[in-house]
Amino acid sequence: MGISKPFPVFSFLLILPLYFLFYTITPTSSAPMQDQFITCLHENTNVSFPLGETFFDPVKNVSMFSQVLESTSQNLRFLSKTMPKPEFIFKPLHESHVQASVICSKKLGIHLRFRSGGHDYEGLSYVSEMEKPFILMDLSKLREIDINIEDNSAWAQAGATVGELYYRIAEKSSVHGFPAGLCTSLGIGGHITGGAYGSMMRKYGLGGDNVLDAKMVDVNGKLLDRASMGEDTFWAIRGGGGASFGIILAWKIKLVQVPETVTVFTVTKTLEQDLGNKILSKWQAVAADKLVEELFIRVLFSVAANNGSKSATTSYNALFLGGKDALLNVMKKGFPELGLTSSDCVEMSWIESTVYISGFPSRTPTTVLLQGKSPNPKINFKAKSDFVKNPIPVSGLIGMFKKLLEADSALMIWNPYGGMMAEIPESQIPFPHRKGVIFKIQYVTAWPNSDKRPSRHINWIRDMYGYMMPYVSSNPRQAFVNYRDLDLGRNKKNGKMSFKQAQVWGAKYFKDNLNRLVMIKSKVDPENFFRHEQSIPLLLV
Ligand SMILES: Cc1cc2nc3c(=O)[nH]c(=O)nc-3n(C[C@H](O)[C@H](O)[C@H](O)COP(=O)(O)OP(=O)(O)OC[C@H]3O[C@@H](n4cnc5c(N)ncnc54)[C@H](O)[C@@H]3O)c2cc1C
Ligand SMILES: *[C@@H]1O[C@H](CO)[C@@H](O)[C@H](O)[C@H]1NC(C)=O
Ligand SMILES: *[C@@H]1O[C@H](CO)[C@@H](O)[C@H](O)[C@H]1NC(C)=O
Ligand SMILES: *[C@@H]1O[C@H](CO)[C@@H](O)[C@H](O)[C@H]1NC(C)=O
16 A cells, blocks of 8 residues: 655755755745755756746746646636645746656655646646645647658647647648547647547547657656557557656657548537437437448537527537538438538538637638637536447437536537447557447536536536436446546545545546556556546555
């Protein structure tokens, strides 16, 4: 059971005299922990780091600190006043700064959190509810992207967004792409650690299925690549969840072929327009996982308040890797119930489709991808996920819509599987949701800061999740680790958890792959330095 912070008492005694020395030299500084960290960084890197650009602390300038903390954080729930805040934020400018940060956090016994794109659903990249004090390393200044069309590959640093990656690929070629997330502000660093699905998954699998190599800083501050980390660790980092095995500095990815012209559409139906759920039932039976793998049709469920009464709508939001005529042909044969017409379809380049499908208003210039912005305003949210292996019967759908209409601001997204997703074995990477999955459900509830009773939204989503149990996967009830959900279980202080407890939530994310993840974790990080509320636990004896 021997997991503890490495040498906390020892390092405190060691550093104390040094700190007083440092303090007298730089009397403007007011945060001892930060001073110790800076001193240690200097000793462990040869690359300078101008303090004004790299260190942000609440004592020196609280408005600047808040601005940096909030910058990429997506969930307002974890930015509230009551949430624990990092002692300071460090933005490394160089790989060796990341290496030194691991060495120094260990030496000083400071809990380290790190963030690439800040999209973690439970805020784990910038808030530690488990352990204090903690510091935040924000990788947003490490965002170089190097595209190599000749050998169909690219290196992307962790702090780059997927939108930037897509843009840089398209800049070099109109027939290359990458099959990662729909939301363009995702950080490539954290995103791929959970698998990374997007609108080309039925054709090419996940982002994590298309990784060739990686650069990672391990628990000893060593810089590793695929060859030096070994195939076990390389397997674990492509889907085993963020921040359990090391800090990814960059991913080398395999580019995929996209046609010059793709087609998108969004067709919205009210409940009245889909009487008897005929369209939705046909989507479940055929259109989700059985049509050509060039076609990705997801369903967005939302509740609209209309003239005092609420109504639910379903929007069929799609990308087809091909032209309009070919798409209309596929739809006429396979999914005529939707009634897709030529005027619903818009032909465009693949890069334009990434802007469309992420939700920016139509015809937004593709340069928006370089701004690292999400199309949606920031909000408080709670989400959950499920995987569906048998079509949900109409009786189940009726109750589901009833629940949906009870909510004030709820959303559901059903995303289709099949195609390549069903061909890749469950153990290829840690992401196990493959053959037999028809679609994934994401439930979301969101509310503004002004909401006086946020708990009712969380109650609603838990209630909805309870209602859906008979219709979704079971033993385990599978969940998507990129949609992290702490309701499923959490590690205790210092990341401690018995393997038995962790199996409850770990198996939901990873199924049988959990065992291999735990073995690898125990080998490469035996002191559990990389820990958070849902990090892969050690094999405890
Ligand atoms: C609006 C929105 C849309 C989304 N759309 C999709 C989608 O289309 N497809 C999909 O698959 N997922 C999607 N997600 C989920 C998303 O993939 C995950 O939240 C992912 O972890 C985000 O990565 P990040 O770097 O932006 O997040 P961060 O919050 O920075 O990190 C997430 C986790 O990974 C760890 N981490 C961060 N950087 C690194 C690194 N360099 N090395 C190791 N660990 C690291 C963090 O410590 C944290 O535990 C979406 C999320 C949001 C909020
Ligand atoms: C810094 O550079 C010197 C001289 O090149 C070298 O001896 C030392 O090991 C380097 N230190 C680090 C931490 O890289
Ligand atoms: C604090 O940071 C803000 C930027 O957020 C800047 O405008 C301001 O001048 C800074 N204040 C001090 C005292 O440095
Ligand atoms: C809204 O409802 C009122 C009263 O039921 C009705 O008179 C009005 O026409 C409705 N407006 C719309 C836009 O449907």
